[in-house]
Amino acid sequence: HFGSRLKTEPQGYLVGPSVESVAMSVQFQSQNFQHILRMCNTNVDGRQKVMFALTAIRGMGRRISNIVCKKCDIDLNKRAGELTTDEVNKI
Numbered sequence: 001h002f003g004s005r006l007k008t009e010p011q012g013y014l015v016g017p018s019v020e021s022v023a024m025s026v027q028f029q030s031q032n033f034q035h036i037l038r039m040c041n042t043n044v045d046g047r048q049k050v051m052f053a054l055t056a057i058r059g060m061g062r063r064i065s066n067i068v069c070k071k072c073d074i075d076l077n078k079r080a081g082e083l084t085t086d087e088v089n090k091i
Helices: 050-056 062-071 085-090
Strands: 036-039 042-045
Touching: 042 050, 050 062
Parallel strands: none
Antiparallel strands: 036 042
16 A cells, blocks of 8 residues: 555665655754753653643643733743743743
8 A cells, every 4th residue: 555655766766755754853942941840849841832831730731821821921832941030930
């Protein structure tokens, strides 16, 4: 069933879909990136987006963490490890 997705290179090698679409890894541009943050006696994963990282704190679901981020004027597309100390203190 792979016959339609495989193509032949000029040398005669078969190239599968995994070679055609190489997944790029996430690159963090922030110089002071933290992989683990300590908030409310909980280790928060810095690699997740802020809204989903806050759900690691007991009692905070997606809805509450979304409201907290909006009230604190924090960009929802930002990773938790990219937060400044001022933004962490706001939360």
